[in-house]
Amino acid sequence: MTLYVKQDSLIHEIDPITKVIYAFVAALLPYILPSHTVALIVLVISIMLLVVGKVFRKIIPLIGLSLFLIVSLVIIQGIFRPDNVTPLFHFGPIIFYKEGLSYGLLLMLRVINLLCAFGVLILTTKPDDLIQSFIQKGMSPRIGYVIGSVLQLIPQMSATIATIKDAQRSRGLETEGSLLVRIKAFLPLIGPVIMNSLISTRERSIALEVRGFNAKQKKTFLHEVHTYKYAKVIQAVLILIFIFAILWRIFL
Amino acid sequence: MLSCGGFSYEKIIVENLKYKYPDTDQLALNDVSFEVEEGEVIGIVGQNSAGKSSLCLALTGLIPHFFNGAYGGKVLIDGIEVKTSTITDLSQKAGLVFDNPFTQMTASKYTVYDEIAFGLENIGVSREEMIERVDWSLKMMGIENIKDKNPFDLSGGQMQRVAIASVIAMRPEILVLDEPTSQLDPQASEEVFRVIQQLSQEGITIVIAEHKMEKLASFTDRILLLYEGKQIDFDTPQKVFSRDDLHDYGVVPPIFTTYCKAMGMKNKKTNTYPVTLAEVSSLLGGENNEWNKS
Numbered sequence: 423m424t425l426y427v428k429q430d431s432l433i434h435e436i437d438p439i440t441k442v443i444y445a446f447v448a449a450l451l452p453y454i455l456p457s458h459t460v461a462l463i464v465l466v467i468s469i470m471l472l473v474v475g476k477v478f479r480k481i482i483p484l485i486g487l488s489l490f491l492i493v494s495l496v497i498i499q500g501i502f503r504p505d506n507v508t509p510l511f512h513f514g515p516i517i518f519y520k521e522g523l524s525y526g527l528l529l530m531l532r533v534i535n536l537l538c539a540f541g542v543l544i545l546t547t548k549p550d551d552l553i554q555s556f557i558q559k560g561m562s563p564r565i566g567y568v569i570g571s572v573l574q575l576i577p578q579m580s581a582t583i584a585t586i587k588d589a590q591r592s593r594g595l596e597t598e599g600s601l602l603v604r605i606k607a608f609l610p611l612i613g614p615v616i617m618n619s620l621i622s623t624r625e626r627s628i629a630l631e632v633r634g635f636n637a638k639q640k641k642t643f644l645h646e647v648h649t650y651k652y653a654k655v656i657q658a659v660l661i662l663i664f665i666f667a668i669l670w671r672i673f674l
Numbered sequence: 675m676l677s678c679g680g681f682s683y684e685k686i687i688v689e690n691l692k693y694k695y696p697d698t699d700q701l702a703l704n705d706v707s708f709e710v711e712e713g714e715v716i717g718i719v720g721q722n723s724a725g726k727s728s729l730c731l732a733l734t735g736l737i738p739h740f741f742n743g744a745y746g747g748k749v750l751i752d753g754i755e756v757k758t759s760t761i762t763d764l765s766q767k768a769g770l771v772f773d774n775p776f777t778q779m780t781a782s783k784y785t786v787y788d789e790i791a792f793g794l795e796n797i798g799v800s801r802e803e804m805i806e807r808v809d810w811s812l813k814m815m816g817i818e819n820i821k822d823k824n825p826f827d828l829s830g831g832q833m834q835r836v837a838i839a840s841v842i843a844m845r846p847e848i849l850v851l852d853e854p855t856s857q858l859d860p861q862a863s864e865e866v867f868r869v870i871q872q873l874s875q876e877g878i879t880i881v882i883a884e885h886k887m888e889k890l891a892s893f894t895d896r897i898l899l900l901y902e903g904k905q906i907d908f909d910t911p912q913k914v915f916s917r918d919d920l921h922d923y924g925v926v927p928p929i930f931t932t933y934c935k936a937m938g939m940k941n942k943k944t945n946t947y948p949v950t951l952a953e954v955s956s957l958l959g960g961e962n963n964e965w966n967k968s
Contacts, residue, residue: 550784563796570782574826578781625777628731631740632770633780633793633840637762642798644791644805 424573425480425544433475433546437650438555440657441543444471447660448539452532454667458524461531468538477545484537492530499526549573555647563641567630579619586614685848685879686710686733686768690747693728693737702728704903705747710881710896712847715874717890717911718883720900721924726883729900730772730852732756733881735764752847762797768848769841773856775833778840779825786828787812787821790840797844811839814876815869831862835869842873849873851882867893888928891915891949899923912946912953930954 433441448468452461472478499522500510506519543552553566590610591597597607627635650656686709693703703725710716718726731737735756738745749756752767772778783789790811794804812818815835820828825836834854842849851870855863863886871893874880884890890897890911897914899907901923907914914920915927916935926932927949934940934947939957941948948954 548784550782550788553782567780567782571780574781574784578776578826622774622777625772625774626781628736628740628770628772629778629837630780631736631761632734632765633844634762634765634796636760637796637798639796639798642795642800642804644788644795644801644808646801 424549426548427477427480427545429476429546431475431546433471433477433542435648435650436546436656437648437653438543438547438552439559440650440653440660441547442552443657443660445539445543447664448542449536450664451667452528452535454664454671456528458528458531461528461535465531465535465538468535468542471542472538472545475542475546477541480545481538481541484541485534488533488537492533495529495533496523496526499523499529551645551647554643554645557641558643558647567635579615582618583611583615586618587611590614683712684709684750685712685714685752686881687750688732688747689749691729691732691749692744692746693732694744695728695741696743698743701903703732706900706903706905707747708898708905708908710879712879713874713877714896715880715894716882717894717897718881718900719885719887719890719897719914719925723902724900724924725903726900727772727852728903729898730770730850730881730883733848733850734768734770735759735761736770765793765846766797766844767846768850769844769846770850770852771834771838771841771854772852773854775830775837775857776826778837779833781826784824785822786817786825786836786839789825789836790843793840793844807843807845811843814842814872815839816865829862830858831865834858834862834866838866838869838873842878846878848879848881851880851884853883853885856885863889887915887926888930888950891928891931899925910946911949912941912944915949916946 448464451464469478472481500506500518501516501522503519503522503525506522508520509517510520510523511518550570553570557563557566587597590607595607595610596603597611598604688706688708691703691706692701694701706725706729718729720726728737731741732749733751733756735751737743738757739761745757751759751764754764754767756764780789780792783792787808790808791804794807799807812821815838817832817835817839820832820836825833828836838849838851838854849870854870855866858866867889870880870882874893882890882894894911896909897907897911898905899914899917899920906923907917915931920927927935927947930951930953931947931949934954934957939947939954941953941957948957
């Protein structure tokens with residue numbers, strides 16, 4: 423359950439922390455400077471990075487998923503925005519206004535931009551590399567473990583739920599039909615699921631304990647998170663842009 | 675930690691161990707005392723809730739450090755007292771493998787190789803040594819071919835071997851296995867028993883709780899028989915499985931022993947019944963009259 427795409431590219435070589443900073447700066451810039459031009463520029467940069475990272479095709483289904491939200495944003499803003507004054511076109515009695523459509527477009531750019539910016543991070547960074555970087559920056563290894571294991575435990579858990587559901591159905595439990603039937607089936611399903619996860623959680627924590635999870639020693643790492651030559655420079659530039667944008671917004 | 679020099683000595687010393695889980699009335703372990711020498715293979719037998727798992731947990735420090743409850747007596751692992759040590763320190767002395775292969779996977783690693791390195795990362799082993807130890811573990815378990823796979827994509831038997839590899843990578847001198855094959859099919863069980871025997875040949879002291887008596891009889895040096903938390907017997911497989919009251923303790927002896935008992939075939943010299951096929955055949959006049967215990 424990870425979106426990471428293994429590729430050989432310049433973007434994959436950049437260290438995770440730099441990409442995290444990029445994702446946040448790129449996602450926030452169009453909010454700090456609310457103009458279409460800024461949003462468009464940042465979006466184009468993110469898309470370029472995705473293309474360089476050879477993962478552009480992977481972002482399209484993600485944008486597609488949010489298309490419903492995006493389109494409804496534009497329509498609703500176009501029709502109902504309070505400061506709508508200039509009618510642009512109409513379908514029968516429904517009038518679309520320039521101001522609303524323009525604002526809807528900005529919202530749309532922001533959403534797509536957010537997806538692309540985090541896409542650069544998530545599609546080109548191995549989750550365990552990302553977590554390891556955070557641990558090395560001082561995050562607690564326990565929190566790191568929780569984040570890392572959730573990604574793999576959720577599919578495990580849904581498999582367990584499916585097994586329990588089948589088992590209960592084979593004993594005659596009705597799980598399909600009217601709402602009332604489904605509600606009645608909920609308890610016999612959720613009970614075993616909870617018991618089962620409690621037991622496996624206890625067993626897994628034993629397995630972790632005997633492998634030194636609570637060790638007081640400083641942790642070492644099997645893999646070196648690759649450092650990127652220009653990481654510091656890129657990070658500095660990104661943070662400068664960010665500060666500059668805030669100052670711009672405040673003083674100009 | 676200093677090792678105690680070159681002489682052979684007791685790896686495990688258990689003295690009057692008593693333990694009661696929180697919120698229970700019955701002692702899970704009731705006055706258990708035994709000693710295990712370096713390199714020995716010990717089998718723990720007994721019916722369900724006889725205290726096998728509790729004893730395994732007590733040998734690895736999870737009792738009393740993970741499970742609270744009333745604890746009495748003393749357990750010494752390689753000269754270290756369990757009660758005053760920590761699970762992390764003990765994990766480098768005595769490793770624990772248990773029955774469920776799924777829950778022994780950390781779920782935070784994406785390859786078998788990384789999974790095995792997990793414990794070594796935690797205890798701060800240097801990268802070079804980590805790689806060396808992981809490679810050694812993979813080789814010992816015969817799982818080099820699956821090192822790049824996701825642990826959850828493996829079969830139960832492979833997963834259990836990964837679990838053992840992860841534990842032996844910590845280089846414990848003692849390996850404690852709590853019914854390691856109870857959730858595996860016969861072929862996978864066979865593989866797991868094979869690697870356990872191989873570890874024994876490497877000189878690792880092994881304590882194994884199991885229900886497969888034929889297997890235990892064939893490769894253990896001594897058997898510890900538990901019943902309702904009490905220690906009933908601690909002797910060679912031949913002596914323990916020849917006991918007439920074995921059924922009272924809910925233990926079924928190896929099929930060979932049952933057969934020979936029914937036929938009245940006893941080894942006159944030792945006054946015990948055979949416990950393995952090899953012993954039966956030698957009793958029936960095979961090539962060597964001495965029981966060839968492997």
